[in-house]
Structures are given as structure tokens and as C-alpha cells.
Amino acid sequence: MSVTTTYLSKTEVQSLLGVTAFDLWRITRKYDDFPTPEEDPGPFAAKDEETWDGTEIYRWTAKTPEFEHRGAALLRPLPDDLPPGKWAGYQDTPKGPALDWHTALGTIRLVHTSKDQAASAVAADLAQRGNPDGVTTVCALYGDMSFSGPALVAADTAHPTIEYEAQWGVVAQLAGQDLPWWPGLLRSAQLIRQWHPGAPALVAEVPASTRELTLRQAAANPAFDATAQAALTDMANDLRNDRVRSTEHDIEIFGRAFGPTPIVIAARPDTSTHPLPTADDRQVLTAGWKTIATSSHPDAVAALELALARDPRLLPFGALTRIALRPGTVAEQWTRRLALCDPTAAHAALAGDRPVDAFFIDPLTDTPALRTVVDGTPALRFYAPLALPGTGAELTSVVLDGTVWVKTSDGQVHPAPCTPNEHLWWGDGWGDKPSEAAAVINTLLDDLGAAVDLREHWKAPRGLTALLEKQAKPGPAEIARHALLHARMTTPPRSSYED
Template identity: 65%
Template sequence: MGVSSSYLSKAEVQRLLGVNAFGLWRLVRKYDNFPQPTEPPHDPFAALRDKKEPEEVWDGTQVSRWAAETPEFSHRGAVLVRPLPENPAPGRWAGYKDTVRGPALDWQTALGVIRIVHSDDRQVATDVASALAGSGNPDGVTTVCALYGDMGFHGPALVAADTAHPGIEYEASWGNVAALAGHDLPWWPDLLRLPQLIRQWQPGAPAAVAEVPPNENEKTLRRAARNNTFDTAARAAVTDMANSIRNNRIDHTAHDNEIFGREGYGERPNPVVIGAVPDTTRHPLPCDGDRQALKDGWHKLALSSHPDAVAALEVAVGRDPDLLPFGTVTEVPVQPGAISERWARRLTMCDPTAAHAVLAHGDTAEAFFIDPLTDMPVLRTPGDGGKPAWRFYAPLSLPDGGAELASVVLHHTVWATTSDGHVHPAPCTPTEHLWWGDGWGDRPSEAATVVDALLDDLGATINLREHWNAPKGLTKLFNEEHQHGAELTRSTLLHARMTPPRTR
């Protein structure tokens, strides 16, 4: 997406403009708006070679646009930036083409063949133009256009690269290309930008009605939904999420068509023809069912050892982690004498579940455990540099059993000690983390919110949606630079909560 940068040496600028060294010197003095040389792109391997003064370079896009807009050199500049010919001969559609970067349509125009590649990936225009130049350009293409991925004033924004200078990309106007083509240009929404649809298009054809293809996440969830190893609740949970993904993709596609097919900013509508619309025969599919029932289904999947459960859980972690029975992923070093050692003594070794596999995230695990008091999966990893570490999900809440918070200990995360002698990682939601100290302007209000709730109810379910409203005194306390292993007693925490910081 966007225009790729290109840099020209002094010799390359001379070749582009058809001048010698003296001619370039003359241009710099004749034209005040001639592009200035710029810093060369960073070369990370320069230090490995002989150190030399970096050669002056010019931004290729700037030089090419300057030439197109300067009468003396317009014939050497970017083709689609040059002034349009007066009363150009009407263009015509020249059919479908496969390219090294995806499907394209050709248009025969007064400037030659313009090839539009229906992709908004980076460097598409350059890659296709380079492939044409390298093969002798048998189709006589003058310019390759690709989609910028955004909306311009007269239709979708375009990136162009001329086959004469394929390494230089520049922005082009959809309206200008349409005027040269003599036809409103077709555009396909991202999820329906399929070769078979573009191949079948012809001027005057109605928009194709096509099924939006499933992405990998939806395929993964549908596969799990068909797996009879899982019970009804688990299959219903993955089906609900798969349906939500499908609904979102169809809605996104329809919205794209509305944005790119709407009338433009001027008196005339944008010269855009929508190439395909999503099939909405069964849209929307049922989703967003009872949250508790969905959570129960995902909990059962987390306890499974089937690979389909692992794959489905990885999708859920990225899409809706609040449905899972775990808090944020936390890692602390295995350290004798630390507060984590007291907690680790009660861990029970177990066979790995889907939750353990997702927690490992492809890393090596030495052993798998479960915390018998919170049911949180835990694993021990070799760690970086041979330093073993505990990795676990923070619990969403703590068992109270009539106990109360006795203190918190700060050791790579926040730990809670209770009046009945237990140690727990403090509870935390999946998308937040607990920390302390100076956050360079950001304050540890998450930790303050958690401690505030635990002081009143050890078994409280944590809600961090408005953590910035935590008691100011507690936030100030956690904003201080405490050493690892520092313990803050219940009395200290209560005093901080009731003592707002003084204003200066």
C-alpha cells in the first residue's frame, strides 16, 4: 500500500533527463524548484565495507514528477503526470491479463497501453513494470497502475510505474486514467478481488454476485465445529465466532463498495464501476449468543488436548480473549527465594492441554502444571539465555474462602498474599498488564485498580475498563520505583488509598 521509495544517483538523474553533468548543473541553477538531493537510504552493512562519503541521491518520484510538470522535460517525466493530450482518441478495453502480482485489465489509450493491476500491496506497480521491461514488454504496456488502497478525489487512488523507468513509482489520478480509457473503470472490493471475477468482467457487465471467501480463522473454527470430539457447547462456541467473522467480512465488503462506489467530490460522479457485490443470501448468520454459554464452551475447549482445540483457541485469543477463562500472559524468572517460589510449591504437574499449547506459543516447555487453587495453566520454559522462567495466565479472580488481602509483593508482576497464608499472581484481564514504577508519563492505574478491588473483596472479578479512575493515592504508590521483591502491607495499601496525593 502506498508509493514505494526510489533513489537515483547523479548518473541516473542525468539518464532520466537526457542531460550530461554540465546540463544537470545548468538545470539546478535555471530551475528553483528542481528537487534537492536527499540523504541516501540507511545501509545497515555500510560499517562492514570501506567507509566512503555517501553519494548524493535524489528521490526518484520527485525528479520524475518535476520532469513531467516542466515543459522542457515533460516527455521524459512520469507518463500519467504529464499534461493530457487535447481531445485524445477514445480508448478501449483490451482484456484481462495475469501478472506476477495478480490480476490486471489492459486499456488501450492515446498514451499507449495502461495496465491496471487490482492489488493494493506494496511495490506492485514496480514489480509488474519491471517484469514487462525484463521480458521485452511484448504487450506494449506504457504504464502499470496498482491500487493505493485509499480514496482519491475522482475515484480510488492509484500508484503508477512506467515501463521506461519501472523502479520509480508515483501517484496517479483514477479520473485521468478513466478519461484516457474512455470508460468508467471497474473496481473490486478487497475480499472479492479474485482472478476469476476480474477475468470474467467486460464493459457493461453487471456487478457479479459472489460469495466472500472464508479466511484462515474462519476455516479453523469451522473445522473445529465439525469435530465430534467436542461437545455441543464447545462446537456452538466456535460456530458463533466463525459466524461473527463471516458476518464482519460481508459487512466490510459491502461497506467498501459504498465508499468506493459513491459519488465524488465534484459535479460528476466518480468514474467507478463496482465489479462485484457480496452474496448476502444467508446474511447475517446467528452470532453473539449468550456470553456465559459461550465462555463455558471455550473453557471446555481449553481443557481439550485435540489439535483443533489448540487452533481454535489461538483464533479466540486474538479475536475475543474475554471469552476465555484466563487473564493476561505473564512471565517471571525462576528464582530461589522469590515470592514466585512460594506459589510454585503448590503447582501440580499435568499433561498439557490446549490452553498450555497456546500459552507456549511455539516455544519449548520443560514441564506443564496447573494451579490447583485458580485452575490457571502454567509452564516452565528454558527462558532466554538459559535462564528458566515461569509462564502462566493471570487468574481473572482469586478464591477468597473468607480470607482478605494481606499484602502485595512486587516481583516482575504484582503478587497477592492472603490472610490464610496463600500466594497468588494478582488477577488481571486478558488485554492489560500489571506493573509499577515511572511509566514515562503513563501511570500504573491497572495495578491500583486491582488492589483497590481486592482490599474490599478478595474474590472480586476484576474490571479494568476504566482503570484510569483508580484511587489517586494507590496510583501514586505504584508509580514509585519499588525494588523487585518489595512488599506493601495491607495497612500501607489502605493508607495510600485514603490519602490522595497533594497538589502543588
Template identity: 60%
Template sequence: MGVVSHSYLTKAQVQHLLGVTTFGMWRLARKYDKFPKPAKSPDNPLHHNRPEPEEAWDATKVYSWAAGTAELAHRGAILLRPAPENPAPGRWGGYQDTVRGPALDWHTDIGVIRLVHCDDSRAATDVATAIASSGNKDGVVTVCALYGDVGFGGPALVAADTAHPGIEYEAGWDDVTAYVGEALPWWPDLLRSSRLIREWKPGAQAAVAEIPANDNETFLRRAAANEVFDVTSRVAATDMANKIRNIRIDHTSHEIQDFCNKGHGDTPNRVIPGALPDTSRHPLPCDGDRKELKAGWRRLALHTHPDAVAALEVAVGREPDLLPFGAVTEIPVQPGTVSDRWTHRLTMCDPTAAHAVLAQDTKPQAFFIDPLTDMPVLRTPGGDGNQVWRFYAPLSLPAGGAELASVVLHHTLWVLTSNGYVHPAPCTPTKHLWWGDGWGDRASEAASVVDQLLNDLGATVDLHKHWDAPKGLTALFNEEHKQGAELTRAALLHARMTPPRTR
């Protein structure tokens, strides 16, 4: 989304902009209460230990103020000056390629207004600068770029005049339409292509165009079309791709409604959509049976094809609850600890898609799988260069008729079972397990997990309402326990049934 970029002027530059002498500037500051005062320009690290810099003025404030001041309006921002009475209707000047994307020109009483259909920062300044430096053969007086939001009268605009291309200011859509004399076209973000803008003509019906696929949808469609995967996996990838497509079409339709159909009072905005999304097959089927979708993603996670990796990376970011593993957890490699007991049972394996996504930007040294929970694990250098174990927490534990015997606190929660096994505590994908002072927060996630496992070691943990965990357990995990501290089943049950003492 664009913003008005700020630049600063020295006293001499302000005088040049306004066409006044030192005395004239002194007079303006006393004649006009709203004459801009010097502003502190952004700190420059190269200026430390140097004398205090000379005074600087915010260029946008000075330029905008001048436009609204009768004696200096001709020196101020063009689109903020008082408009001439009954300006002649403008004339469409056609499509233009610019350094910041597609634009349309409009010949008006004040000169050519170039509207750049881009909402990136400094788009107006960059285009106006390029025009000024190349001789401005088209007679462009001001360049407008999209601000990315709705303003009064239509889409908000950022303007930069070719006479002073380095100074940007906010302009209204209705400021431009007042000179053009008709509603102007606007393209929603996902249909803002050079081709569609180039093909537009005044009076033409809005083009109907297909929303282009983004990278996530492309990766999912590729996996869905890959016959190396089973049908269930391909259905899962298709379902998520369809959901992305539906969301993008809905977003574009709502964007058009917000920018083109609303006005202030009884006056509609003078803006028309240049293109509409193709909804002939909308909505595509999605949100299928979650059990089947989870089965499909489980199979993709175990695959080794690059398309499975790309699809799984999308799913981790969009719908991690469909995946067969919980939160990413990282612990140091430390012999003799409770985690060391767990790592001895890990089985070395070739990497799967799940391992590849788990690795992210690390450089794994070995890949493993926990044979009891099927969770992928890898050993890799940590941020400090020391080796760490990186793994997905399980969503549930194998019970086998056992119960939780104790919990050990070692960088995360470890569950010791009555039949002699040790496991990382289960956790949902978007939560984390911790204890101690949480800077005002409470360790309710850990308390909730333990509460559920005390009842059923094999429970699939649900942390949607972790704040409702027993207060006594939450208080216990809010204490500053040492690494390696063990909390027995008896201690956990006692804490669960004992309300914390009030201070």
C-alpha cells in the same frame, strides 16, 4: 498497502533521462525554480568510512517535474503529461496474468495501459520491469497498480512506465479514465481474485460472490464441525466464526461504498465494482449469551484436540474476555521467594489447549495446573536461558470467607490471604500489574486490583476504569519498592484513605 517506491539517479542518469548535457542541466536548474535539488540517498551500511557519495536526485521528483514542464513533458511521467485534446475512446484489451497478480489492459491513444489489481509495494515496477525485459510485445506504455487508498477521481494508483520501469509515481484514476473514456472496474480487497477479474467483461453486471473465509474463520469452523467437542463449545466457535464473517462482509460493503459511490462535488468517480459480496444470509447470528459462550470456551480450553488449540489461539487474539483466564505472566524460577510458596501447590498434568496457547514459541519442560484457581502453568526456558514460570493470571481468587492479608511485590503482585494461601493477583487479559516509575504513567492497574480485593477477596476484577483507583493506593504503587517488598493490609488501607501529598 502499496507505496511509491523511491529510487535515486546520479547526475549522469538525470541528464540521460532529460536528454540534456551537463550545461543543459545547469541551465534547467537556473531557469526553473522548481527544478528538483539533489537529495540525500538512503544510507548504505557498506559505504561507511568511504568518501562522501556523489550527488543523487529523487527519480520520482525529477520524472514528475519533467512531465509538468512544457519543454520536457515528452521526457516525463506519461500519465502526468498534459493529455491530448479529445482523445479517442479506449478499447478493452482483456485479462492478463502478471508477476504481481491479475491485470486488465486498455488500448488508448498513448498506447496500452495495464492496470494491475494489486496493492502490494513495488507491484507497478515489478510488472513494468518484466514487460520491458521480455520485449513488450503488447505495446504497454505504463503499468498502474493500486495504492490501497481513495484518491481524486477513484482508487489511488501507483504507476511505472515501461520506458523507465524503476521509477514509480502517483497517478490518478481519472488520469487513466480520461484515456479509456469510460468507468473502470475495481474489486474490493476480499474479492480481488484472479477468477473474478478474468471473468469480467465491459458492460457486465458486478458478480455476486461469497467472501472467502480467512484462516481464523477456517479454524473456528473446523472446531465447530468437530463432534469430539460438546455442543456448548461448538456453539461458541460458531458464534465467533459468524462474527468474523459478518465483519468481513460489512467491511467489503463499506469499502465498495467508499471507492465506488463517492465523488468530488457533483461528479461521481468513474469507477464501478467488479464484484459484490453475497449478502443473502447476512448477517449470520452471533453475540449469543455471554455466560454460555464463556462456558463453551472454558471447555475448549481444557481439551487436548489440535482443533481446540487452533480455535483458542483465535479467541485469545480476538475476544480474550470470553476466556477463563487473565493476562500472561512470566516470573523467574527462584527458590525461597513468595512465588516458590505458590509453585509448591501446583499439580503436574498433561498439556491442554490452554497450555499449548500459553506456551507460544517456548519449549516447555513441564505442565502444571493451580488446583485452587484452575489456571494453567508451565515451566520453560526464558529469553536468557534461565528457567521461568509462565502462567495465566486468574480473573478472581477463591475467597472461602478469607480476606486479603498483604501484597508481596515480586515480578508481579502476589496476594497473601488471611487463611494462609498465596496467589498471583488477578488481572484482566489485556492489562498488566506493575509498580514503580512508569515513565510518567501510574500504576493504577495494581492499585485498582488491590482496592477491589480489599473489599472482596473473591471479586472478579474489572479494570475498565483503573485510572479511577484511589489516588493514595496509586501513589503507593508508584513508589520504587524492592523485589519481595510486602505491603500489609493495614498499610494498604491507610494508603487508600490518605490522599497523596502534592509536591
């Protein structure tokens, strides 16, 4: 969340301060700290019209004795003999559940949400309806922590379009008691409605996310075998565990971030079944996700998209690759081997919302691919394989064209394998080096069928990395096996960047 900036014209500043144009001129000369007009007044200001940041003006007004009664309500000095406030009950608002507090300042409505512009929206709604509840100020949660408690965004019903930051401690002081706070995942109207001063913290189940529900729906689908269902359930459980841990962490942070604060933790997560079981055997999970990736069921598509975002290393393919498809290129040679197929969940993830000409599968590596058109040019989208077939053949050359291609002694051509979170490139990386591609080539020179591991790709032979760094783009470049072997035996001088 953030404080929304509102710009005020000269006339609006005069109205806020209750002064004439001449008085405003006098004020700007009397007070050295009076906010200066905006250098860039924005697209909605009239030509040559002076505009001010409304929040700056409102804050300045509150701390200036001559005008403090017109300034931001929660930034004005509090009286020494402040009487205690009183809880005034629960309220529904257009932006979420709220609690009211009758205070010496007037009624403060605290909306328990961190939605953008929530304070301003609720204040404006009240003002438009004649403010039937007599609310002076609306507060909403900023989303992080300040030194006196959760940070707040406030908007007064007298000027509902102007938002400003307020202190939780000030509101607590006006209320005369510690204020209740709910962690984000337990910030529901149902729970907040049950609260009253002195109430113990409610223990409530952390609700499932949309992602978790999607995975559980797929796990209940009899179209998937037991291995796939186990993989889906495992990720759903992991998501739920994360949400419970996150809620516990929020309570720890907001409850005691800077020592004791005027906060009452109003709800805690039910941990009686936490944590839910998750599998340690990655191979079993990978087998399950392979089944899902090759399925054509809509539940598989939705689940696979979640897995790509959460843990792509569980999936049976590597990094997404996009290349232009031109006649006579190595990519065009590879496409001749591809077999047309019906789309799977992996193809659906590749396609997204793009038009597709045809779906393919590589019969040697099971790599999913599709042909589409980008800016009028045919293009291929595919997931790189994690490994190449272990047929006893060896790497004879690599071709750099769109991605790294591997030619082999048995006459085949393959896109080079790559792990999901890496990329294969070459040339000048403005300080970065093509060590991922060098690590892949180094592995395949010794064993064409080996699975590549790029977790420490920066340890690739420096000679191979330097050779790839010298390769210019664009245009294909083929490097023969003997040149690659020679390069990896070479130790180039270290650059100042490496030192």
C-alpha cells in the same frame, strides 16, 4: 501499499533526461525547482556520489515542457482533443488479474491488486520479455482513496523501476469511460475475468478467511462437545459477518467518497444469508472456550490462538505474566503448590516457540503455567487468574515482585487476578498511574473471591494508587493489610497532571 523509492545516480539522471553532464549542470541552474540531490544517498551509492529520488526526477520531468516527453507518462499534460480509449480485455500478470486499455497514450494495464511494488514488478516483467503487448504504463491500486477515485501507483515500461502516484481520473479520461473497481475481498481473477464494459455488478459470496476456516474445522471436530462447537461456530460466523460488513463499507467509501467519481462497482457481496447468527449469551460462549482451552487437541490450539487475538475476554484466564524464578521469592513459594500436568491448548499458547522445562496447573485457580529459561535464568510464564478462590479467607498482604502477589489468611499465595487486556504494575509510570493494581487490591480487600472489573480502573481509590506509585523497582516489597486499608482511606492532594 506505498510508492517504492528508487535512487538515480548522476549518470542515470542524464540518461533519463537524454542530456550530457554539462547539460545537466545547465539544467540545475536554469530551473529553480529541479530536485536537489539526496542528503543521505543510502548504503548503495558510491562515496561522494550524488543521487536523486527517481520519483521526484520523473515527476519533475513530466511537468517541464522541455522534457515532458521523457517524464512519467500519466503525469504529462493531456491533449485537448483526446480521443476515447478502448477496453482491451483481461490479462493475467505475476501480481494478479489485470485489465488493459488502449488509449492515446498507449496501452495502460491496470492490475487489480494493492501488493507492494506490484506496478514496478509487472512493468519490469514486460520490459524483460520485450513488452510483447505494447504496454506503456502499468498501474496498481494504492489501497486508499484519492479525489478522483481509488489512488494508483504507476510504473512505465520505459523506466519500470521508478514508481509514482497516478490519478484514477486521468486513466478514466484516457480510457474514455468509467473504470471498474472490485472491493478487496472480491478482487479475484475469476470475477475480474467476467467483466466487460456495461456488465452489471456480479453478486458473489465473500470468501472465508484462513481464520474462519480454522475455526470451522475445529467446530466440526467430534472431540469437542456441543458447547465448545457452538463457541467455535459463533466466532467463525462473527468473522464472516465482519468481512461482509467491511466489503459493504469499502463499496460505500470508494463508490461515493468525494461525490461522483469515474468508477463502476464491478462486484457486490452476497448478503442473502447475512448476517450469520451469533450468540448474545457470553456465559455460554465462555463455557465453550474453557473447554477448548483445557483440550490438548491440535484444533484447540489453533482456535485458542485466534481467540486470544480476537476476543480474549471469552477465555477462562487473564493477562499473560512473565517473571524470573529465583529461590526464596514469593513466586517460588507459589510454584510449590503447582501440579505437573500434560500441556493443554492454553499451555501451547503460553509457550509459543519457546523451549519448556515443565507444564503446570494451579489446583486452586486452574491457572495454566510453565517453566522456561530466559537468558539463562529460569522463568515462569502464566495467565493471571480472573478471580481467586472464595474460601472465606481475606487478603493479609500484597507482595510486589515481578507482578502483584496476594497473601491470604489461610496461608496461601496467589498471583493477583487481572483481566486479559490490562496489566498490574507499580512505581513511576511517567505520568501514567498504577490504577489497575490499585483497583484489584481495592476489590480483594473487601472480597477475596470477587471477580475484578478493570473497565474503570482509573476510579480506584486515589490513596491506594498513590501508595503503589511510591513503590520503587526492582526488588520485592510487601505491604500489609492495615497499610493498604489506611491508604485507601487517604485522599492525597491532586497533581497538576490529574488537573
